Every structure is written in C-alpha cells, then in structure tokens.
Amino acid sequence: MYRLVPRVAGLPRWSDADGAGPRETGTAAPDGAAADDVAEEPGHHRVEVHLHGGGQGYNVMGYTYGQLVDDLLDQYEQHLELLRLEREATP
Known part of the structure; x- marks a missing residue:
C-alpha cells in the first residue's frame, strides 16, 4: 500500500522562516537533526510517503x-526485489 499523509510539523530551531536568520548558530540543519531541534509552533507542511510497514521518512x-x-514505481520495484530475495533464500 502506498499512501500520502499530510503533516504539519514545528519549524526547526535552525530555520530562517521569520527572515531573522538562523535561530541557533549555523546556517543549515545538522544531519539527523534531533526531535528537540524542533520548536513548538507549527508551520512546516509535509506530505510523507507511508507504506504497509510505516512511514518512509x-x-x-x-x-x-x-x-x-x-x-510509486520505485517503491514497487524495491518491494518486488525484496520478494525475489526472500523467495531465493527459502529452501
């Protein structure tokens, strides 16, 4: 199953959404920004891909x-490859 799920998330503390510059030192998001790097106010709209196993991030x-x-086709091809590998691994 391939679903698109709309989300509203808080603005990252490092964002420049208000035009006042980064909220913390630095100009870009660090790789793998932690959950505590997100401010309380909503403001960032996303549409996330969710498959049978959950959100893809x-x-x-x-x-x-x-x-x-x-x-969608890329995800389907990955799924078919996983099924093929599982089938080959089963004696």
Whole structure:
C-alpha cells in the first residue's frame, strides 16, 4: 500500500522562516537533526510517503504528478526485489 499523509510539523530551531536568520548558530540543519531541534509552533507542511510497514521518512511536497508516479514505481520495484530475495533464500 502506498499512501500520502499530510503533516504539519514545528519549524526547526535552525530555520530562517521569520527572515531573522538562523535561530541557533549555523546556517543549515545538522544531519539527523534531533526531535528537540524542533520548536513548538507549527508551520512546516509535509506530505510523507507511508507504506504497509510505516512511514518512509521523506517529504514529497512539491513533487509533480510524474515524480509521484516514478516514486510509486520505485517503491514497487524495491518491494518486488525484496520478494525475489526472500523467495531465493527459502529452501
């Protein structure tokens, strides 16, 4: 199952959304920004991909129709490959 789930998240503390510059030292988000790096106020809209196993952790907001179709097909191909590998591993 391939679902698109809209989300509203808090703005990262390091964001420049208000035009006043980064909220903390630095100009970009650190890799793997922690949950405590998110401010309380909502303001960041995302559309996340969810599969049968749960959320995939990436945002497709702004994708064109063609890009969404490509993403869906990529996910499906990965699923087929997983099934093939499981089938080969079973004696």
